[in-house]
Amino acid sequence: MRIDIITVLPELLENFTKESIVGRAQKKGLVEIHVHNLRDYTLDKWRRVDDYPFGGFAGMVMQCEPIDRCISQLKSERHYDEVIFTTPDGEQFSQPMANKLSLCGNIIILCGHYKGIDYRVREHLITKEVSIGDYVLTGGELAAAVMTDAIVRILPGAIGDEQSALSDSFQDNLLAAPVYTRPAEYKDWGRVPDVLLSGHEARIKEWELQQSIERTRRLRPDLLRGTPLE
Numbered sequence: 001m002r003i004d005i006i007t008v009l010p011e012l013l014e015n016f017t018k019e020s021i022v023g024r025a026q027k028k029g030l031v032e033i034h035v036h037n038l039r040d041y042t043l044d045k046w047r048r049v050d051d052y053p054f055g056g057f058a059g060m061v062m063q064c065e066p067i068d069r070c071i072s073q074l075k076s077e078r079h080y081d082e083v084i085f086t087t088p089d090g091e092q093f094s095q096p097m098a099n100k101l102s103l104c105g106n107i108i109i110l111c112g113h114y115k116g117i118d119y120r121v122r123e124h125l126i127t128k129e130v131s132i133g134d135y136v137l138t139g140g141e142l143a144a145a146v147m148t149d150a151i152v153r154i155l156p157g158a159i160g161d162e163q164s165a166l167s168d169s170f171q172d173n174l175l176a177a178p179v180y181t182r183p184a185e186y187k188d189w190g191r192v193p194d195v196l197l198s199g200h201e202a203r204i205k206e207w208e209l210q211q212s213i214e215r216t217r218r219l220r221p222d223l224l225r226g227t228p229l230e
C-alpha cells in the first residue's frame with residue numbers, strides 16, 4: 001500500500017510517519033508513506049498556496065493550482081483508489097472506514113487548512129471527504145495522522161501478533177476487555193482476576209467476552225443498539 005499526504009506543514013507529519021508501528025510497517029515494506037509539501041507545487045514566486053476568498057468572507061482559501069499540479073503529478077505516476085480531503089464537514093471516520101481503506105492499493109490524503117479549499121478542487125479531484133470527529137482542528141494534518149495510523153496498524157503483519165488487531169475495541173463493535181501484566185499483586189490495588197492466572201484457555205476466552213460485553217453495555221450502549229446483545 002502507498003499513502004501520499006499533501007500538506008502545507010510537512011514537518012508536522014514527517015516524524016510521525018517514521019515512528020512506532022507506522023515506521024516499522026514502512027521498514028517491513030507493508031506501506032510507503034510519502035509526505036508532499038504543497039508549496040513545492042505552486043508557480044507563485046512567493047510560494048503562496050492560498051488567497052482571499054471571492055465574496056469578501058473572512059479567512060484564506062487554498063487555491064486550485066498547487067493542489068491540481070500536485071495531484072496530477074501523482075496520478076500520472078500511478079493509479080489512486082481514493083483522493084481524500086480532511087474536513088470537519090466530511091463523513092465521520094470509523095473502524096469500518098479504516099478497514100476498507102486498508103484494502104486500497106494507493107490513496108492520497110489532502111490536508112485541509114485555512115477557511116477551506118476552492119470548492120472546485122472538491123468537485124473535480126476529491127473522491128472522499130473525511131472528518132475525524134465533531135470538533136474543529138486548525139488543520140487536517142492531525143486528522144491525516146489519525147487516519148494513517150488506524151489504516152496502517154491493521155495491515156497484515158504490521159502488529160507482531162496478528163490476532164491483536166482483530167481483537168481491538170471496535171473491531172467487533174465491542175470494547176476490549178481489561179488487560180494485566182506482572183506482578184499479579186501490586187501494593188493494595190487488588191489481584192489480577194484468578195481466571196487469567198488459571199491457564200484455562202476456554203474459561204479465559206469466556207471471561208474476556210463477558211468483560212467486553214459488560215464494559216460496552218456500561219460505557220458505550222450505543223454500540224449495541226440493534227444487536228442481540230442490546
Ligand code: 6GU
Nearest residue numbers: 086087132133135137143
Ligand atoms: Cl478532518 N479537519 C479539521 N480541520 N478539523 C477537524 C477534522 C478535520 N475532523 C474533525 N475536526
